[in-house]
Amino acid sequence: MSNSQIKKLIIVGGGTAGWMSASAIAKVMGPRVKITLIESDEIGIVGVGEATIPPIKIFNDLVRIDEDDFLKNTQGTIKLGIQFKDWYKKGHTYHHDFGPIGKDLGYIDFHHYWVSRVLNGSNESLWDYSLNNLAIRQNKFDRIPWIADTPVAGLVHAFHFDASLYAKYLRNIAENMGVQRIEGKICDVNLNPSNGNISSVKLENGNLIEGDFFIDCSGFRGLLIEGALKTGFEDFSDFLPVNRAIAIPCEGVKPITPYTRSSAQKAGWQWRIPLQHRIGNGHVYCADYISDDEANEILLNNLDGKPLAEPRMIKFTTGRRKKFWNKNCIAIGLSSGFLEPLESTAIHLIQSAIVKLINLFPHNGDNQFLSDEFNDYMTSEFDYIRDFIVLHYHANERNGEKFWDDMRARPIPKTLKHRIELFREAGIINLKDNDIFKLTSWLQVMVGQGIMPKKAHPFVNTINPNDIENYMGNLKSIMNNAVENMPSHGAFIARSFAARPIV
Numbered sequence: 001m002s003n004s005q006i007k008k009l010i011i012v013g014g015g016t017a018g019w020m021s022a023s024a025i026a027k028v029m030g031p032r033v034k035i036t037l038i039e040s041d042e043i044g045i046v047g048v049g050e051a052t053i054p055p056i057k058i059f060n061d062l063v064r065i066d067e068d069d070f071l072k073n074t075q076g077t078i079k080l081g082i083q084f085k086d087w088y089k090k091g092h093t094y095h096h097d098f099g100p101i102g103k104d105l106g107y108i109d110f111h112h113y114w115v116s117r118v119l120n121g122s123n124e125s126l127w128d129y130s131l132n133n134l135a136i137r138q139n140k141f142d143r144i145p146w147i148a149d150t151p152v153a154g155l156v157h158a159f160h161f162d163a164s165l166y167a168k169y170l171r172n173i174a175e176n177m178g179v180q181r182i183e184g185k186i187c188d189v190n191l192n193p194s195n196g197n198i199s200s201v202k203l204e205n206g207n208l209i210e211g212d213f214f215i216d217c218s219g220f221r222g223l224l225i226e227g228a229l230k231t232g233f234e235d236f237s238d239f240l241p242v243n244r245a246i247a248i249p250c251e252g253v254k255p256i257t258p259y260t261r262s263s264a265q266k267a268g269w270q271w272r273i274p275l276q277h278r279i280g281n282g283h284v285y286c287a288d289y290i291s292d293d294e295a296n297e298i299l300l301n302n303l304d305g306k307p308l309a310e311p312r313m314i315k316f317t318t319g320r321r322k323k324f325w326n327k328n329c330i331a332i333g334l335s336s337g338f339l340e341p342l343e344s345t346a347i348h349l350i351q352s353a354i355v356k357l358i359n360l361f362p363h364n365g366d367n368q369f370l371s372d373e374f375n376d377y378m379t380s381e382f383d384y385i386r387d388f389i390v391l392h393y394h395a396n397e398r399n400g401e402k403f404w405d406d407m408r409a410r411p412i413p414k415t416l417k418h419r420i421e422l423f424r425e426a427g428i429i430n431l432k433d434n435d436i437f438k439l440t441s442w443l444q445v446m447v448g449q450g451i452m453p454k455k456a457h458p459f460v461n462t463i464n465p466n467d468i469e470n471y472m473g474n475l476k477s478i479m480n481n482a483v484e485n486m487p488s489h490g491a492f493i494a495r496s497f498a499a500r501p502i503v
């Protein structure tokens, strides 16, 4: 990259997106690019993103973040999956947990054997073969990549953490690597009249900050990508009409559970994210079906402990920018689009955009081939997650409730329709290499939402039924024994990353 013409990179915004971008790019590019981050304390950050998915460990490795140190400083806990309560029907609960389900046998995926048994009358749960789920049932955790002396995979985890503390933690790392932070409010964005590129931003104090390339991490307002470049927005509201969230932290309760809970409500759903010092809660809902007062009341009636702050409302429109990279500007984070946090994907999308940008880093700010590639990639990331989220709403049987009846009746993306039909007809889940959610994710949500294949895969019959019986029984006992020997999640936190007192 020594011949890169990008010398001055300007990042607008110091939320999770801004500081993740700054720390990762500083790590990879070193002093070859001068990075300046502008943020305004007066405007502040959204700072509610508290649940993540396992690939965040790749980001931590890239920036050389020590897992225990990071969890200690962000009041973090372990996340093994998400519990979906009342989503399929009231009173029904299922999980989307990380990690494999069972272990493949012969030429076909494991779940075909389970499907065959269920179609033949067995009532065993799919989740009896998920090590993550077995650990969740007993509130246990240990860092084990494999179950000792077996070929069976261990636990797969992500994190819950306080997003405001995460931004501070990353800021410290980035500033130590030479990123310059400017405190100030941008009041104007100047474009180069000859090519339409951004040339500088102007602060309220009159200072002009010039750059070759700009990363817009300014949050929902999209100060550069939309405010200045008028890039346009692809609205997903037809598929995902929820448009408001009210967030509130409450006192924690013991034990600290190693999973996120999502409880379906009258016109949306409520999250519960346990941290070391509190529980993060929020109610995501559609304002066409329920008043803000009623949404607030539902939220407050479903807290585990005393509220620790006033409820905070956030309005949003689900969708994405028509382009993520436009001229010499890339939008990362909330400025690039928003999908409700049902599957904890926003921080992942930030990471995904940063890694792709590093991969495609331009010699100069404006390169059509690179920007087309980036835009195709991020479009498919957003659309893929959209489909996964729509699946949860579409396949519900909360019959007789207006919002849920409408969600079932709404048209769904063609790509999702195909995926559901393929699974229902033949138990097949088709994937591409870089799909964020793999087979076991789709499997758990399909089965959890009441979608079952009509037939088992024909190859199940190529293995002697007694051998299958023994294989599945052995797997269960290996997994159950492994969980018995794990410490509780609370004991693991105390031993490895109990938080420093907050000052």
Ligand SMILES: Cc1cc2nc3c(=O)[nH]c(=O)nc-3n(C[C@H](O)[C@H](O)[C@H](O)COP(=O)(O)OP(=O)(O)OC[C@H]3O[C@@H](n4cnc5c(N)ncnc54)[C@H](O)[C@@H]3O)c2cc1C
Binding pocket: 012, 013, 014, 015, 016, 017, 018, 038, 039, 040, 041, 043, 044, 045, 046, 047, 048, 049, 050, 051, 052, 163, 184, 185, 186, 187, 217, 218, 219, 220, 221, 223, 245, 247, 282, 314, 332, 333, 334, 335, 341, 344, 345, 346, 347, 348
């Ligand atoms: C209700 C809700 C729940 C969420 N839950 C999750 C979750 O569980 N998991 C997950 O992964 N993600 C979640 N997210 C998303 C996550 O919070 C965001 O993706 C993440 O915080 C990134 O935000 P950001 O940095 O893009 O924007 P922000 O946090 O809004 O930061 C914007 C920055 O831009 C600066 N800025 C703006 N305008 C100006 C200006 N004129 N001059 C100078 N500076 C300016 C601000 O000062 C600030 O520093 C959730 C989001 C919402 C809304």
